[in-house]
Amino acid sequence: NEALGEGRDVQPQFKQVMRSVYAEFHEFSRRQIKEYEFTFNKYDEGRDGYLDLPELKRMMEKLGAPQTHLGLKAMIKEVDEDDDNRISFREFLLIFRKAKAGELVEESGLSKLAQLTEISVEEVGVGGAKNFFEAKIEELRRGSKFEDEIRQEQEERRRQEEEKAQRRVAFKEKAALFQNGN
Known part of the structure; x- marks a missing residue:
């Protein structure tokens, strides 16, 4: 200063x-x-x-x-x-x-x-190995959580595509009524 x-x-x-x-x-x-x-x-x-x-x-x-x-x-x-x-x-x-x-x-x-x-069970004991494997399971679970999210996104996209196809068919049916009506 x-x-x-x-x-x-x-x-x-x-x-x-x-x-x-x-x-x-x-x-x-x-x-x-x-x-x-x-x-x-x-x-x-x-x-x-x-x-x-x-x-x-x-x-x-x-x-x-x-x-x-x-x-x-x-x-x-x-x-x-x-x-x-x-x-x-x-x-x-x-x-x-x-x-x-x-x-x-x-x-x-x-x-x-x-x-x-x-981890070696002899080195850290059963408790340490238990903690290690629980952490590994949590890591795998976290990975599968992301896989679940991806599957849900894919399912949602598929559902949206089906709804879009249904709307298209319904529109074509209504359009055909107008064309046949003339």
Whole structure:
């Protein structure tokens, strides 16, 4: 404010507005986001809300998919939108969004990381696997909801076409009465 008052050039500064991850990542159920959050927090050893390079390295090693230093840097760079060289929870969710959309290279580190969603009952117990499969069922149900909507739209179009054809036949019959009447 002082620089502005003195007439010097001032660069505008913008604050980033924080949105709810539930609102931003609407393609995931609340349960799925909680599962991803649990996984994220499990590997965020510094409890700072970020996965830095060493934490990401340990996570990939524990998953049985160790990465080279350059591979880890590439993984971070692919989702690091704020260029701070670490992965926030929001950026962590971007990995799963990209995986779901098929935007990840098949053998990339992020693709392997996204395969975290393949739950092992021995690892997380029956309760964790139950939550995982319930979330998958919800995802399938959501997909079938869209299929139902498409079927309803198609049925409505078919019904409208039938009504249109019936009106056309009725009009032709009435028109024929006028022509035969002359």
